[in-house]
Amino acid sequence: MLAVKESVALAPLTTFRIGGEARYFVEVKTEDQLREAVAWAKEKNVRSVILAGGSNVLVPDEGIDGLVIRVALIDHSFAGNELAADAGCNLLGLIRESAERNWGGWEKLAGIPGTIGGAARGNAGAFGSEIRDIITKVRAFDTETGEMREFENIVCDFSYRHSFFKDNPEWVITRAIIELKPSQYDISYALIEETIKEREKRHLQNVKAAGSFFMNPVAPQAIVDMFEKEKGVKSRESRVPAGWLIEKAGMKGAQVGGAIASLQHPNYIVNTGTATANDVRTLADKIKDEVKKQFHITLQEEATII
Numbered sequence: 324m325l326a327v328k329e330s331v332a333l334a335p336l337t338t339f340r341i342g343g344e345a346r347y348f349v350e351v352k353t354e355d356q357l358r359e360a361v362a363w364a365k366e367k368n369v370r371s372v373i374l375a376g377g378s379n380v381l382v383p384d385e386g387i388d389g390l391v392i393r394v395a396l397i398d399h400s401f402a403g404n405e406l407a408a409d410a411g412c413n414l415l416g417l418i419r420e421s422a423e424r425n426w427g428g429w430e431k432l433a434g435i436p437g438t439i440g441g442a443a444r445g446n447a448g449a450f451g452s453e454i455r456d457i458i459t460k461v462r463a464f465d466t467e468t469g470e471m472r473e474f475e476n477i478v479c480d481f482s483y484r485h486s487f488f489k490d491n492p493e494w495v496i497t498r499a500i501i502e503l504k505p506s507q508y509d510i511s512y513a514l515i516e517e518t519i520k521e522r523e524k525r526h527l528q529n530v531k532a533a534g535s536f537f538m539n540p541v542a543p544q545a546i547v548d549m550f551e552k553e554k555g556v557k558s559r560e561s562r563v564p565a566g567w568l569i570e571k572a573g574m575k576g577a578q579v580g581g582a583i584a585s586l587q588h589p590n591y592i593v594n595t596g597t598a599t600a601n602d603v604r605t606l607a608d609k610i611k612d613e614v615k616k617q618f619h620i621t622l623q624e625e626a627t628i629i
């Protein structure tokens with residue numbers, strides 16, 4: 324039996340801590356429950372919205388007039404170097420547990436908040452590693468047709484912060500198969516801790532935000548050259564950091580209501596405590612306008628604005 328609740332506050336379920344209530348809300352712990360929840364929404368004739376760790380979403384102030392389905396499938400098992408993990412498993416928890424079993428290869432993803440399903444959907448990455456590097460297969464459910472399908476890595480269409488699932492939100496990831504590399508607990512543990520410390524040093528952790536608000540855009544060569552000269556680092560895929568552009572555009576520290584373009588990491592829009600979704604969106608639009616005006620580059624949101 325599905326336990327659908329009414330009028331559930333969503334802000335506490337997001338790292339932004341912003342947004343109104345879900346008219347209907349349910350946590351699904353199995354694929355069958357996911358299927359049931361989707362059918363329930365169809366029956367009620369309301370839209371369904373998928374929420375997982377809530378670390379890359381902006382919920383509107385007026386809330387969501389539909390059924391919010393929280394992905395809470397958390398079974399996982401190891402067989403040799405293969406980890407089969409349900410979509411709702413916490414990413415850091417899996418990385419730590421793998422290390423305890425002397426498996427590694429994904430330690431640089433440690434500290435990215437949220438679930439393995441959310442990470443696969445957005446091809447989450449940090450410090451040169453991406454989730455696509457270790458995913459071999461993804462299992463997903465088509466909420467429109469009811470089909471359950473396995474996708475090999477190659478057909479997931481992974482690229483920078485992108486996957487097939489991002490373009491096709493009717494597919495909900497239920498499970499990921501991950502291939503790990505042999506490691507030693509102390510080596511993996513040290514790498515995990517080092518990565519988290521580095522993230523803390525760069526103020527990438529423990530803030531009311533949704534991570535990088537914009538994706539790093541592909542830039543014209545002249546801007547790539549400017550970036551490389553100024554920072555002494557090579558651009559990847561002709562992309563430049565959105566945070567660097569935001570700072571250059573004079574928008575670092577820009578504020579609308581309770582939302583600020585972080586002084587430490589301008590591509591983070593941070594809720595100083597009282598921000599509304601409207602503040603965040605207005606600030607994001609101002610940042611986009613300024614970057615467009617000065618660099619002729621259109622920034623694209625990485626966070627999902629529901």
Ligand SMILES: Cc1cc2nc3c(=O)[nH]c(=O)nc-3n(C[C@H](O)[C@H](O)[C@H](O)COP(=O)(O)OP(=O)(O)OC[C@H]3O[C@@H](n4cnc5c(N)ncnc54)[C@H](O)[C@@H]3O)c2cc1C
Nearest residue numbers: 373375376377378379437438440441442447448496534627
């Ligand atoms: C402090 C901070 C630091 C961050 N650092 C990084 C970083 O270094 N690198 C990085 O890549 N990201 C980073 N992020 C962003 C975020 O953590 C990742 O995007 C994460 O992978 C999102 O997972 P989630 O479970 O929280 O997804 P949610 O935020 O719950 O959902 C995000 C989107 O994915 C969809 N979704 C979620 N689960 C599924 C599923 N199972 N199937 C289909 N669609 C689904 C949702 O509908 C929504 O559209 C950071 C965020 C914060 C708050």
